Amino acid sequence: MANVIKLSKGLDINLKGKAAAEVIAAKPSKVYGLVPDAFYGVKPKVVVKEGDTVKAGDALFVDKLHPEVKFASPVSGKVTLVERGERRKVLSIQVEADASQQYADFGTGVPADGKAVVETLLASGLFGYLMQRPYAVTACPEDTPKGIFVSAFSDMPLAADFEFVVKGQEADFQTGIDALSKVAKVYLGVKPGSALEGTKNAEVTVFKGKCPAGNVGVQINHISPVNKGETVWTLGAEEVIFVGRLFNTGKVDLTRLYAVAGSEVKAPKYVKALVGAKIGDLTDAVGVNTEKTVRVIDGNPLTGMKSSADSFVGAHTTEVTVIPEGADTHELFGWISPRLNEFSVSRSYFSWLLPKKEYTLDARVKGGHRHMIFSGEYDSVFPMDIYPEQLAKAIIAGDIDRMEALGIYEVAPEDFAVAEFVDSSKVELQRIVREGLDMLRKENA
Amino acid sequence: MTFIKNMLDKMKPTFSEGGKLSAFGSLFDAAETFFFVPSETAKVRGAQIHDAIDSKRSIFFVVIALIPAILFGMWNIGYQHDLAVGCTEDCGWFCQFLYGLAVMLPKIVVAYAVGLGIEIAIAQWKKEEVHEGFFVTGMLIPLIVPVNCPLWIIAVATAFAVIFAKEVFGGTGMNIFNPALVTRAFLFFAYPAMMSGDKVWVNAEYMDCINGTVDGYSQATPLGQLAAGEPVGYSAMDTIIGTIPGSIGETSFIAIMIGAVILIWAGVASWKIMLSTFAGGALMAYLLRYGDAEALNFEWWEQLTVGGFAFGAVFMATDPVTGCRVEAGKWIYGFLIGVMAIIIRVLNPGFPEGMMLAILLMNVFAPLIDYCFVQANINKRAKRAQIK
Numbered sequence: 001m002a003n004v005i006k007l008s009k010g011l012d013i014n015l016k017g018k019a020a021a022e023v024i025a026a027k028p029s030k031v032y033g034l035v036p037d038a039f040y041g042v043k044p045k046v047v048v049k050e051g052d053t054v055k056a057g058d059a060l061f062v063d064k065l066h067p068e069v070k071f072a073s074p075v076s077g078k079v080t081l082v083e084r085g086e087r088r089k090v091l092s093i094q095v096e097a098d099a100s101q102q103y104a105d106f107g108t109g110v111p112a113d114g115k116a117v118v119e120t121l122l123a124s125g126l127f128g129y130l131m132q133r134p135y136a137v138t139a140c141p142e143d144t145p146k147g148i149f150v151s152a153f154s155d156m157p158l159a160a161d162f163e164f165v166v167k168g169q170e171a172d173f174q175t176g177i178d179a180l181s182k183v184a185k186v187y188l189g190v191k192p193g194s195a196l197e198g199t200k201n202a203e204v205t206v207f208k209g210k211c212p213a214g215n216v217g218v219q220i221n222h223i224s225p226v227n228k229g230e231t232v233w234t235l236g237a238e239e240v241i242f243v244g245r246l247f248n249t250g251k252v253d254l255t256r257l258y259a260v261a262g263s264e265v266k267a268p269k270y271v272k273a274l275v276g277a278k279i280g281d282l283t284d285a286v287g288v289n290t291e292k293t294v295r296v297i298d299g300n301p302l303t304g305m306k307s308s309a310d311s312f313v314g315a316h317t318t319e320v321t322v323i324p325e326g327a328d329t330h331e332l333f334g335w336i337s338p339r340l341n342e343f344s345v346s347r348s349y350f351s352w353l354l355p356k357k358e359y360t361l362d363a364r365v366k367g368g369h370r371h372m373i374f375s376g377e378y379d380s381v382f383p384m385d386i387y388p389e390q391l392a393k394a395i396i397a398g399d400i401d402r403m404e405a406l407g408i409y410e411v412a413p414e415d416f417a418v419a420e421f422v423d424s425s426k427v428e429l430q431r432i433v434r435e436g437l438d439m440l441r442k443e444n445a
Numbered sequence: 446m447t448f449i450k451n452m453l454d455k456m457k458p459t460f461s462e463g464g465k466l467s468a469f470g471s472l473f474d475a476a477e478t479f480f481f482v483p484s485e486t487a488k489v490r491g492a493q494i495h496d497a498i499d500s501k502r503s504i505f506f507v508v509i510a511l512i513p514a515i516l517f518g519m520w521n522i523g524y525q526h527d528l529a530v531g532c533t534e535d536c537g538w539f540c541q542f543l544y545g546l547a548v549m550l551p552k553i554v555v556a557y558a559v560g561l562g563i564e565i566a567i568a569q570w571k572k573e574e575v576h577e578g579f580f581v582t583g584m585l586i587p588l589i590v591p592v593n594c595p596l597w598i599i600a601v602a603t604a605f606a607v608i609f610a611k612e613v614f615g616g617t618g619m620n621i622f623n624p625a626l627v628t629r630a631f632l633f634f635a636y637p638a639m640m641s642g643d644k645v646w647v648n649a650e651y652m653d654c655i656n657g658t659v660d661g662y663s664q665a666t667p668l669g670q671l672a673a674g675e676p677v678g679y680s681a682m683d684t685i686i687g688t689i690p691g692s693i694g695e696t697s698f699i700a701i702m703i704g705a706v707i708l709i710w711a712g713v714a715s716w717k718i719m720l721s722t723f724a725g726g727a728l729m730a731y732l733l734r735y736g737d738a739e740a741l742n743f744e745w746w747e748q749l750t751v752g753g754f755a756f757g758a759v760f761m762a763t764d765p766v767t768g769c770r771v772e773a774g775k776w777i778y779g780f781l782i783g784v785m786a787i788i789i790r791v792l793n794p795g796f797p798e799g800m801m802l803a804i805l806l807m808n809v810f811a812p813l814i815d816y817c818f819v820q821a822n823i824n825k826r827a828k829r830a831q832i833k
Contacts, residue, residue: 227830306489332446334482335501342497348711363486367499368574371618375770405823420492430491
């Protein structure tokens with residue numbers, strides 16, 4: 001029987017347009033693009049030239065500081081463009097897909113030795129999917145992690161349901177966990193009643209609670225918090241499947257099920273596509289309302305990033321969501337009117353009376369930016385043994401010692417997403433935490 | 446709605462940077478956000494959706510919670526006046542309310558005009574939006590002064606508090622002391638004759654119903670009577686309903702409790718602070734009884750219903766900015782306010798009322814309480830790192 005941890009703090013945001021349990025395949029994109037920004041903390045060095053031909057699994061770019069960390073092409077084909085922005089920053093590396101896909105072969109079977117596993121992951125370009133705490137950046141192969149944490153569920157609004165995604169891929173998932181367990185102890189966080197509770201070679205913990213209980217950072221904090229000088233690695237549950245496929249078939253197959261969801265999606269469901277596909281190809285598969293201006297988000301509405309149909313879906317993305325932009329909505333006397341269609345934790349609105357109602361929320365900030373006025377707002381949705389407000393203030397003040405003391409090594413920006421949502425002072429907490437992490441990483445480099 | 450929107454859109458360029466009236470840009474912003482929810486959308490990164498609650502709504506709910514106390518205070522001004530003149534029969538409750546309204550309204554207007562004027566000017570200078578915090582402060586100030594407090598004194602004290610208790614620290618959210626209480630403390634020490642004694646509680650500004658104007662009426666508050674060692678001339682029911690002389694908003698325990706329910710329901714103020722303040726006050730009031738309850742006509746628990754105790758506990762101690770910010774610390778913070786308020790009342794002969802000083806004192810100690818809890822978390826983390 002797996003260990004059960006109950007979390008009392010948090011907030012589930014019930015949005016309209018959840019993906020139905022149904023899969024369709026996206027029309028294959030003509031061009032796939034790998035976006036280095038999606039691998040946070042990596043300084044990309046492009047190793048292909050325009051016109052080169054690559055196989056699926058061949059490196060497109062490597063990390064300048066750790067060239068052994070490669071980032072694999074999702075498809076085989078011809079490199080058509082290395083897109084650069086200001087100061088020659090690499091924005092994306094685009095590959096035109098061949099009609100029939102060629103895969104680089106990395107051999108099958110899980111090696112008995114952890115080092116060999118890491119080497120295969122490095123060679124195949126899958127190592128770059130591992131993230132690390134502290135700093136919430138792409139993992140570094142020189143570190144020895146005290147554990148590898150995988151959260152097998154996300155309770156973010158409109159997030160893909162991994163229990164559904166993993167159906168039919170359980171063997172790959174188990175192989176992935178087996179492989180990772182050679183490298184370090186694997187901790188798997190699942191939701192109550194999960195089919196994955198019986199996963200072998202991992203310490204399984206059931207997390208009962210509201211969002212963000214599915215955040216791997218919250219789970220680490222309750223299982224084995226990161227101390228100064230320690231490193232843990234984290235891997236997305238679907239990326240564990242990538243690893244499993246690699247060791248089962250020898251191929252890098254970056255096919256995923258994306259939940260394409262949101263109030264402005266006509267028929268929200270799961271879309272099968274490759275990492276690096278055009279977001280437009282994913283949304284076309286389910287249809288998007290065109291009556292109003294919409295915001296397409298690469299990710300879920302709490303931690304995702306504003307994107308567009310022309311962009312490529314990010315490497316760690318598990319869902320693409322579409323919500324109204326809302327810039328043309330003008331609500332009169334918002335400070336007093338009942339606003340029945342709005343969701344709020346505050347009982348000055350009526351959403352607390354309708355816990356089952358699904359809301360259509362737009363991208364407006366819905367208030368002026370203030371200093372932190374009301375206390376306890378973050379705390380009520382932050383299920384970690386950390387004082388979120390004090391930590392954010394230490395970051396704003398640039399006080400590195402205090403950030404360390406207050407536990408910045410244990411957090412990622414996403415852990416503050418719900419707090420950012422409920423904040424009546426509209427402080428950009430995720431940006432602040434990211435800046436703090438970057439500051440500390442630079443300081444400790 | 447479209448009409449207001451069009452009008453605001455038309456006016457916007459004049460008030461924007463480079464426009465003719467750009468010096469009043471903050472005022473325009475304030476008006477615009479008063480009418481419409483800002484249509485600013487989330488940035489590229491970070492939360493893409495936000496809760497509908499904002500500081501404006503939260504703060505206006507405090508003003509709403511004050512309404513029962515305001516209305517009762519207005520009526521009580523008229524009632525106390527008629528009581529002193531001896532003509533409660535001639536004039537109905539509505540007439541008494543109108544009397545109070547006429548007395549009260551100028552005070553509210555002066556507090557708002559002076560405070561908001563300064564806030565808008567400073568916001569303009571700092572190129573920031575006007576923060577809503579003063580909407581509460583401006584309403585609290587007239588409620589915590591005696592009815593005979595002259596308007597110019599309210600103006601001076603408000604200006605002092607807004608500038609030296611709030612804006613020098615960086616505005617709403619950054620102040621150490623509750624600005625409304627600083628206003629009162631300023632008045633208390635700078636113009637003591639206007640703030641205490643027995644001449645300040647009954648208004649005689651307007652013609653009374655029989656004799657025309659008179660110079661003033663003497664009427665002591667329960668706490669004034671207790672401080673003088675006299676028996677209290679009001680029943681417990683009087684102090685709970687609030688038909689007693691006192692600062693305008695503080696007399697009715699019932700009206701304040703209605704406000705407390707609104708605040709707790711809307712989740713704007715901390716019920717932990719309110720409850721623990723009353724608990725601390727009750728404990729101390731029991732321990733420090735004045736002596737013979739019967740002779741003084743004053744039971745120990747009436748300490749909580751007279752003077753500014755309830756008003757302070759509900760509306761001032763719960764100020765999130767100047768209070769404790771750590772949840773567990775709120776219990777200690779409130780408890781000590783209650784304890785200190787009664788200690789000052791009973792043991793210090795110079796101050797018949799102790800709530801204001803107790804809250805200001807605990808405002809100073811709130812960061813220390815927070816520090817203890819945060820430091821415990823820090824120590825735990827440091828210890829954990831060493832064991833490994």
